[in-house]
Amino acid sequence: FKVLVLNGPNLNMLGRREPDKYGTQTLAEVMQSLIKCAEQHDVTLTHFQSNSEAELINTIHDHYGKVDCIIINPAAFTHTSIAMRDALLSISVPFYEVHISNVHAREPFRHTSYFSDVAKGVICGLGATGYHAALLAAIDQLRNQNN
Ligand code: DQA
Numbered sequence: 001f002k003v004l005v006l007n008g009p010n011l012n013m014l015g016r017r018e019p020d021k022y023g024t025q026t027l028a029e030v031m032q033s034l035i036k037c038a039e040q041h042d043v044t045l046t047h048f049q050s051n052s053e054a055e056l057i058n059t060i061h062d063h064y065g066k067v068d069c070i071i072i073n074p075a076a077f078t079h080t081s082i083a084m085r086d087a088l089l090s091i092s093v094p095f096y097e098v099h100i101s102n103v104h105a106r107e108p109f110r111h112t113s114y115f116s117d118v119a120k121g122v123i124c125g126l127g128a129t130g131y132h133a134a135l136l137a138a139i140d141q142l143r144n145q146n147n
Contacts, residue, residue: 001142003038003135004067005031005047006056008075012049014100021101023127030128037132041139053077053084060087068142069120070095071134078103078113085114094141096134099124 007027010017015026031047038045050056056077063070070093077084078099088095095115102125103110116122121137123130 001042001068001139002044002046002066003138004059004063004070005034005045005131006059006070006072006074007047007049008056008073008077009051011073011075012051023100025128030131034131034135037135043135043139045135053081057083057087060084060091063093064091067093069093069138071098071131071138072096072115073098073100073131074113074115078115079109080114082114085118088115089118094120094138096120096138097122098130098134100127100130101125 011027014022014030015024027049034047035045048056048059050059056074060070070088072088072095074081074084074097078097097113097115097119103113104124113122120141121134123134126133
């Protein structure tokens with residue numbers, strides 16, 4: 001299987017950015033351990049981070065027909081981007097929405113998501129472990145075809 005992991009704006013600052021909310025691991029460290037986990041399950045994992053909505057949309061389009069599922073942390077675009085929601089729907093690939101922090105325990109503007117109602121699953125508040133949980137769930141669902 002092929003899995004694409006997408007990370008939205010400011011996640012390149014992981015490790016330095018509000019560590020009380022987002023932890024001390026860098027994005028490179030989190031993605032490295034995720035790749036290792038994917039390899040152990042014979043899954044090919046690629047990842048891409050951008051601060052630009054257009055780049056994220058173009059990357060989603062570029063993966064049309066090329067991946068079995070997407071794991072995405074849209075970051076602040078979660079709460080604003082109809083365009084990214086539409087991009088994901090346009091390629092008909094199941095996706096999992098991940099948030100490092102528990103968005104529901106934070107400011108009201110973080111309680112709404114343009115992605116959750118069309119996501120296969122949503123994980124939040126588990127820290128970087130959330131990416132692993134999403135990957136394991138994705139592998140399980142792809143293998144068992146119970147999707
Ligand atoms: C986030 C939560 C968002 O509200 C925020 O804008 C982020 C990160 C998370 O991973 O907890 O940038 O998606």
